[in-house]
Amino acid sequence: MNETNSINEALPTSGHSPMYVMHKFFARKQEDVIREYIQTYSNEGDVVFDPFCGSGVMVAEALRLGRKAVGVDINPVAIFITKNTVKKTSSTERIVDEFKQIELEIKQDIEELYQTTCRKCGKIVSAICFTWKNRDLIDVRYECSHHGRLISPVNDVDLDLLKKIEDGAVSEFFDDRRGCRYWYPTNSLYYSDGTPFLKKERFNAINDMFTQRNLVALAKLLTRINEITDSDLKEAFRFAFSSITHLASTMTPVRPSRPFSSAWVQQSYWYVTNNMESNVWKLFERAVIKRQGLIKAKEDLPKDFEDKQEVKKFDELAKREEYAYMLIQSSINDLEEIPEESIDCVITDPPYGHSIQYGELLYMWGSWLQLMENFDEIARGEIVKNPRQEKDDMEYEQMMRKAFRKIFQLLKPGRYCIVTFHNPSLKYRNILFRSVLLSGFEFEKIVYQPPPRASVKSLLQPIGSQRGDYFFRFRKPKKKKKLSYKPIKMNNVEELIVDITRKIIMDRGKPIHHTDIQNALDPILYEELKKSDLLMTFNPEGVERILQKHIGEVFQLVDLDPIRIGNKTFQPKGWWLIDPHLHEKKKE
Numbered sequence: 166m167n168e169t170n171s172i173n174e175a176l177p178t179s180g181h182s183p184m185y186v187m188h189k190f191f192a193r194k195q196e197d198v199i200r201e202y203i204q205t206y207s208n209e210g211d212v213v214f215d216p217f218c219g220s221g222v223m224v225a226e227a228l229r230l231g232r233k234a235v236g237v238d239i240n241p242v243a244i245f246i247t248k249n250t251v252k253k254t255s256s257t258e259r260i261v262d263e264f265k266q267i268e269l270e271i272k273q274d275i276e277e278l279y280q281t282t283c284r285k286c287g288k289i290v291s292a293i294c295f296t297w298k299n300r301d302l303i304d305v306r307y308e309c310s311h312h313g314r315l316i317s318p319v320n321d322v323d324l325d326l327l328k329k330i331e332d333g334a335v336s337e338f339f340d341d342r343r344g345c346r347y348w349y350p351t352n353s354l355y356y357s358d359g360t361p362f363l364k365k366e367r368f369n370a371i372n373d374m375f376t377q378r379n380l381v382a383l384a385k386l387l388t389r390i391n392e393i394t395d396s397d398l399k400e401a402f403r404f405a406f407s408s409i410t411h412l413a414s415t416m417t418p419v420r421p422s423r424p425f426s427s428a429w430v431q432q433s434y435w436y437v438t439n440n441m442e443s444n445v446w447k448l449f450e451r452a453v454i455k456r457q458g459l460i461k462a463k464e465d466l467p468k469d470f471e472d473k474q475e476v477k478k479f480d481e482l483a484k485r486e487e488y489a490y491m492l493i494q495s496s497i498n499d500l501e502e503i504p505e506e507s508i509d510c511v512i513t514d515p516p517y518g519h520s521i522q523y524g525e526l527l528y529m530w531g532s533w534l535q536l537m538e539n540f541d542e543i544a545r546g547e548i549v550k551n552p553r554q555e556k557d558d559m560e561y562e563q564m565m566r567k568a569f570r571k572i573f574q575l576l577k578p579g580r581y582c583i584v585t586f587h588n589p590s591l592k593y594r595n596i597l598f599r600s601v602l603l604s605g606f607e608f609e610k611i612v613y614q615p616p617p618r619a620s621v622k623s624l625l626q627p628i629g630s631q632r633g634d635y636f637f638r639f640r641k642p643k644k645k646k647k648l649s650y651k652p653i654k655m656n657n658v659e660e661l662i663v664d665i666t667r668k669i670i671m672d673r674g675k676p677i678h679h680t681d682i683q684n685a686l687d688p689i690l691y692e693e694l695k696k697s698d699l700l701m702t703f704n705p706e707g708v709e710r711i712l713q714k715h716i717g718e719v720f721q722l723v724d725l726d727p728i729r730i731g732n733k734t735f736q737p738k739g740w741w742l743i744d745p746h747l748h749e750k751k752k753e
């Protein structure tokens with residue numbers, strides 16, 4: 166930490182490294198940016214704290230920089246992913262040996278479930294995947310050593326095999342009464358009072374998301390993994406296992422651009438009508454030994470992570486000279502393990518209103534991993550907006566405020582609290598801002614941080630999600646002081662927004678997309694409010710809505726360059742001034 170050195174502009178960023186791509190998570194933070202923030206706002210040996218640690222990027226990066234780290238998350242799946250991301254585990258050799266052993270024992274049984282023949286030479290191969298349409302098997306995709314990768318309509322042999330599996334007539338997987346010999350999760354997608362998950366779509370239980378074939382294949386694989394005696398090794402393999410479950414589900418659309426690979430591309434339990442059914446063994450193999458697999462992830466971890474000890478008590482963490490970390494599965498609002506004023510730096514990425522339903526979405530992995538016994542408690546304590554959990558904006562804000570009051574207490578005076586936030590609406594950014602400010606923090610700066618590559622699509626869908634992050638910098642005052650704010654009125658906010666937008670357009674000197682206005686606006690808007698200790702005590706309208714009211718009077722919408730996606734052309738609109746010269750004069 167260097168008092169004269171602060172981050173006031175967006176930082177360069179490149180994609181995720183292997184240790185982070187191993188397991189899917191929703192809205193994982195860009196590690197290189199996080200690293201810069203930790204470097205700038207904490208010192209070596211400091212305790213860095215993330216009360217909403219998710220997949221653990223802040224924890225891992227803090228450790229990389231020689232800080233001690235404390236990660237808290239209410240969801241056991243988040244803690245599981247964090248733990249497995251930072252744990253150096255056993256050597257590569259042990260992973261390879263265990264993998265070979267598993268391969269020897271069960272690969273053949275599993276691959277037989279996907280057996281087909283090359284249509285060109287009759288060679289028996291095991292399919293990479295099948296595709297389905299409206300719950301009918303359509304085609305089979307495989308690789309023949311002579312003919313390469315092929316896609317063929319399914320034939321009678323493929324259909325017979327499927328029937329055999331659906332009838333429970335494969336003795337390696339089913340008993341005499343056609344029941345699966347191995348355990349798989351049947352957790353229901355309803356809260357305990359019978360209310361359906363917001364994101365369940367047409368599924369009623371976890372097992373509904375899988376074909377019978379993939380369900381039993383996963384079940385057999387997991388049973389074998391759970392038999393591993395060395396607990397570190399077992400956890401590492403459970404991590405690899407969990408990382409393929411969604412890829413083996415029916416929530417994976419057929420994508421013409423990637424005909425042999427599956428992905429879960431929606432933030433819901435998406436019911437796809439034209440879906441993939443990927444070979445579980447091939448997915449698992451990839452998850453362990455291929456480019457984005459477990460071995461690569463472990464090799465990517467810095468060497469000295471072997472020495473990083475996980476401790477269970479805060480005293481132990483505090484008194485250690487060398488690296489250590491602590492992971493706590495708890496709601497920040499019930500956290501008792503950490504004493505007041507013992508944290509040196511907070512860097513966190515709290516839940517964004519309703520945009521990602523972490524509790525519901527992590528439930529699929531959690532069910533396979535058998536970590537969801539206390540789901541009711543998780544759902545109760547989760548900070549989110551979700552009508553199915555009876556949480557509206559107000560409840561969300563109350564929970565956020567409570568969280569930041571707690572975070573304020575835990576931080577040492579004079580220290581920083583960096584909050585990153587992703588929600589595309591001003592309303593939720595303002596709820597966050599208000600929660601942090603009213604807990605006693607002083608606001609210093611907002612920096613907009615664009616995503617690694619701005620996708621063309623995201624520009625066209627301004628309410629989409631890939632729109633980069635805001636980094637809010639707050640600080641706990643060195644001495645206790647009473648901060649007070651004056652409420653600003655909605656029409657004054659509106660005037661301010663129109664005025665700032667006008668300046669943003671003038672500065673760029675050309676029409677700009679609404680998304681770009683949003684991104685540039687917040688930092689200036691909050692800076693302006695800060696100058697006079699003003700606070701938006703209400704939930705503001707969306708920026709676009711506000712600007713629209715001034716079309717014809719201040720702004721006009723003009724055509725930007727058309728964008729082509731595939732064979733479609735889109736015509737984005739840009740905001741421009743009615744009379745730029747007039748504004749130029751006004752400025753002088």
Ligand SMILES: C[S@@+](CC[C@H](N)C(=O)[O-])C[C@H]1O[C@@H](n2cnc3c(N)ncnc32)[C@H](O)[C@@H]1O
Binds near residue numbers: 193497547
């Ligand atoms: C936006 S995510 C964090 C993502 C993380 N920065 C990453 O890079 O993966 C927010 C997290 O807050 C957690 N969360 C929600 N309510 C919580 C609570 N009351 N206490 C602690 N964590 C909570 C969610 O489970 C989720 O993992």
Ligand SMILES: [Zn+2]
Binds near residue numbers: 283284287310
């Ligand atoms: Zn062939």
